[in-house]
Amino acid sequence: MKKHALKPGRPPLRSAIRRRLEARFGSVPARLLLVNVARQRLSIIENGIPVASYPVSTSQFGVGSREGSFMTPPGIHRVAEKIGAGAPPGRIFRDRLDTGENWDGRSHADNLILTRIIRLEGCEEGINRGPGIDSYERFIYIHGTDKEDRIGTPLSHGCVCMKNDDIISLFDSIEAGTIVVID
Numbered sequence: 001m002k003k004h005a006l007k008p009g010r011p012p013l014r015s016a017i018r019r020r021l022e023a024r025f026g027s028v029p030a031r032l033l034l035v036n037v038a039r040q041r042l043s044i045i046e047n048g049i050p051v052a053s054y055p056v057s058t059s060q061f062g063v064g065s066r067e068g069s070f071m072t073p074p075g076i077h078r079v080a081e082k083i084g085a086g087a088p089p090g091r092i093f094r095d096r097l098d099t100g101e102n103w104d105g106r107s108h109a110d111n112l113i114l115t116r117i118i119r120l121e122g123c124e125e126g127i128n129r130g131p132g133i134d135s136y137e138r139f140i141y142i143h144g145t146d147k148e149d150r151i152g153t154p155l156s157h158g159c160v161c162m163k164n165d166d167i168i169s170l171f172d173s174i175e176a177g178t179i180v181v182i183d
Contacts, residue, residue, distance in 0.1 A: 012034055012036075012043055012045050012048070012049075012050050013028065013034065013045070013048070013181070013183075014183060017076075017181055017183055020075075020076060020124070021076065021179070021181070024076060024123060024124075025179075028048065029179045030046065030047055031044070031045070031046050031047075031178065031179075032044075032045050032178065032179040032180065032181060033045070033170075033174065033178060033179070033180040033181070034050075034180075034181050034183065035056060035058065035072075035160055035180065035181065035182040035183065036183060037058050037063055037072065037074075037182065037183065040055060040056055040057060040058065040151075040152050040153065040154070041053050041054065041055060041056060042054045042056045042142070042160065042162070042170070044170075044173065044174075052169075052173075054162055054163075054166045054169075054170065055151045055152040055162075055163070055166075056142075056151065056152075056160050056161060056162050057145070057147070057150060057151050057152065057153060057154055057155040057156055057160070057161040057162075058072040058154050058156060058159075058160055058161075058182075059071045059072040059154055059156050059157060059158050059159075060154045060155050060156065060157075061154075061157070061158075062154075063182075065122075065127060065128050065133035065135070066132065066133060067132050067133065067134070067137070067138055069158075070157040070158050071158055072140075072156070072158055072159070072160065072182060073122060073127075073128040073133070073135045073138070073140055073158070073182060074127065074128065074182050074183065075122065075123070075124045075127040075128045075181070075182060076122075076123040076124050076127075076128075076179065076180075076181055077120040077121060077122055077123055077128060077135055077140075077179070077180040077181070077182065078120070078121050078123055078177055078178065078179055078180065079118055079119070079120065079121075079174060079175070079176050079177060079178045079180060080119045080120060080121035080136055080176065081096075081117070081118075081119040081176065082116070082117070082118055082119075082171060082174075082176055083096050083116070083117040083118075083119065084098065084115060084116040084117055084171070085116075085171070087115065087116070088102060089114075089115050089144075089164045089165065089168060090102050090103035090105075090114055090115060090144075090164055091103075091114060091115055092112055092113070092114060093113045093114070093117055093143070094113070096117060096119070096139075103146050106146070107146055107147055107149070108146055111145055111146070111147055111155065111156055111157065111159075111161065112145060112146040113141065113143045113144070113145075113159075114143065114144035114145060114146060114164055114167075115143070115144030115164040115167050115168060116143065116144060116167045116168060116170075116171040117141045117142075117143045118141060118142040118143070118167075118170070118171060118174070119136070119139070119140070119141050120135050120136070120140045120141065120142070120180055121135060121136040122134060122135035122136065123179075138158060140158055140159055140160075141159045141160070142159065142160040142161075142162060142167065142170070142180075143159055143160075143161060143162070143167060144161070144162055144163070144164040144166075144167040144168075145161040145162070145163075145164075147161065148163045148164065151163050160182070
């Protein structure tokens with residue numbers, strides 16, 4: 001697993017998120033992903049300790065769940081599907097299907113969905129699950145992008161974007177069902 005610099009300091013999970021996880025699952029899952037929107041980072045947390053961290057880009061429109069808002073939905077999610085195993089880095093996906101085309105290395109007008117897709121499903125009714133706010137129905141993913149030079153700043157239309165090498169590393173290190181907290 002490719003590891004990035006981790007900064008020591010305060011616990012990775014805010015107490016409010018910890019309480020919501022405990023209420024939902026009985027305890028904080030031993031392994032989860034934490035997307036910190038303010039820092040534009042995704043961390044793998046094991047037994048409360050960050051073991052890997054990656055720069056990401058969330059929505060340029062902010063945080064919110066409303067359908068059509070193009071915002072990144074907050075709260076507790078789970079990995080519903082992993083799409084693209086074995087595809088070469090830079091493979092272009094449309095509608096979750098491998099197009100057979102590879103990214104040409106240039107930045108395109110659209111934020112291309114590249115390399116791997118980790119599709120998220122909201123776990124919190126009224127926050128990211130249910131009519132008009134459902135993360136799964138909104139097609140919220142963690143995915144590679146052609147805008148790698150902008151990773152670390154908000155740029156997406158709701159998804160969590162990663163560098164292509166990083167999404168491969170993350171994809172290979174998690175299972176369907178892994179909990180993802182967007183905070």
